[in-house]
Amino acid sequence: MTFKKIIPLALASLLCASAAAEEQVVKIGLTGPLSGANAFAGKDNENGVRLAIEELNAKKGAAVAGKTLRFELMSEDDQGDPKAGVIVAQKFADAGVKFVLGPYNSGVAIPASRVYNDAGIVMSTVGTNPKITQSGYKAVFRIVASDTQVGAAVAQYAANTLKVKNVGVIDDRTAFGQGIADEFIRQAKASGMTVASREFTTDKATDFAAILTALKAKKVDAIFFGGYAPQGAPMARQMKQLGLSAKLLGGDTLCSPEMGKLGGDAVGANVLCAQAGAIPDKQASGPAFQAKYKQRFKHNPDVYAAPFYDQAMFIAEAIRATNSLDPSVVAAALHTMSHKGVVGTYAYDPAGNLKASTVTMYTFKDGAPVPLAK
Template identity: 50%
Template sequence: MKSLTATLALAIAGLGLAAPADAQERIRLGFMSPLTGPQAANGTDNRDGALLAVKEINARGLKIGAKPVLFELDLNDDAADPKQGVQAAQTLVDKKIPFVVGPYNSGVTLPASRVFADAGVVVLTVASNPKVTEQGHQNLFRIGASDNQLGVKMATYAGQELKIRTVAVIDDRTSYGQGVAREFVQEAKRLGIKVVATEFTTDKSTDFTSILTSIRATKADAIFYGGYSSQAGPMLRQMRSLGLSMPLLGGDGICSSETVTLSQIATGINAYCTQGGSMLDKVEKGQKFIERYRAEYKRDPLTYAAAFYDGVGLLAAAIQATQSTDPKKIIEHIAKGKYAGVAGEYAYDEKHDLRSSAVTVFTFKGRDVVPLKGL
């Protein structure tokens, strides 16, 4: 397993800050996401959102009592692989790191969450499969929308705005892909949209010709794909080469400029996706976050940089409010409190799902992922 550690030098000095001489304590945050492999672009985006939050919190200064403290981020690459994710989780537990932002993938989060639960580590994850919070781990909080919200809202938009009446569904057999596809199908059927084909692939596949040829015969109005950009891009390219001009629909897994890049389609990509959170460029906090992210990294944020940024901010706010780094106190505070982040408000129900999660529908223009409508 490849494990990367963002030490104080990386999290602070490497970002252009000087550590104050009287700093006596470090607050260590674990980070998990795919930093290598097909989903590395998303993992890097998550990492940079978290690092930006660390930079800003350290610049402001955080104290417990009169003692200055500094955040540092321990970076762990799970490669979107459940086995590697469990190893990364165990590494963080062995290091006695009390807080973790991540993982990104539901398939990684489900087994890794058990490791963290046994150790009492506070976990803030964007993993969207409903099973993630149905396990009842009191140490885990979801900082993004669930599949229920993402799949349902995409079906709603497809029926009401795109006037889709028939749809073919493909999923990648991951926990995330199956979950979001299942929720989409259930809501689509409730809305009177007919599911004319159900197919599956893997999150490692790149050739979808056989599946798409079969779907072509159904004359479906649209294809819904439960999976990630690493497959959605090539799938779009192959759809168009087969003469399939219908829209490709998906959840947050395809809400990335990586989808456009891999599709090799210059204009008119005709794809739509849902993502948890408000329309960042429509609210002041979101606009300022995008500006700071661009200034720091010379590129736009992808899908969940804002959520990982908010996750670090949520932890910092809980530590400040409780004047403690005791995970039990932090869990209690987050469970009962509220936090206003750049992507929305973080307040939790009894399962530790967000009480209210805004969902935004996006499309693609050029290489940009463009918000269309908040639902």
């Protein structure tokens, strides 16, 4: 009787081994701030990739060289720190990861991109500083609009719709904050606005009273902040406390529910921001994506979950189209193919920038970002 049981068990083991032999594991790396003040964004990015991977594995539709692909997520916390980001990049290279989603921060993406390039890894980032795609790396992609597009869009909206005449600028001295502030100032001046002053802070600061008091004395109509929500929210609170009625403007990093969560009743119609991508509710697959995300993670997606999901799907599509897992082959395909995603169509120019990207202006209502105009 024991002997009869052993045979089926042995056969089952052989069948499992055979099935495993027919699978090819594809590691997808995710790098972002999974701890610290911007962990909400890093987790959101991770969730977007995780949702894509779970759908891809459930469908079992991708195969290369006769082997079914099984995608695995490998997440690493780069802490939003350039040095940590380079260490993560090397860790991915050592682990045989060929496709990486991230980094989130421009300051991390710039130095990390060299490691990924040297290792032959495809890097897809939401870092918006223009320098990221100016190094000539063929496998580096920016999956959202750049600072040039977003900063200019905010300035044009401020000039043409809000009729802002006198604006103050604050940046947090990060690669992102400086880059988007530069682009805002360039377009603001071109649009006829006066830039009363440019002030500086850090991405760790919480007290902006001195800066805001100086800008209040200059009678600014609006303040553009090149920085992140964990600083933008207390800035909005302190503007209210000082009786500073100027609008608070920013890029996509302010277009987050985190602004409302941290800023409370100080964040409302007074805060406006620009986010790359079309309005999800208005896109064919947008509502379905939002519903799937909420069902899976028990809360609504934040700023970048959809682009991370879309790019993961695009990479899988390029792998299928080329029947290859060679990152250089897949990267070449990403440059020539296009992909209809949740928040737009993805097609890249030779430098790795989106050929076209919608930028949507948002404000806040009941603590949540709501779209105003494209």
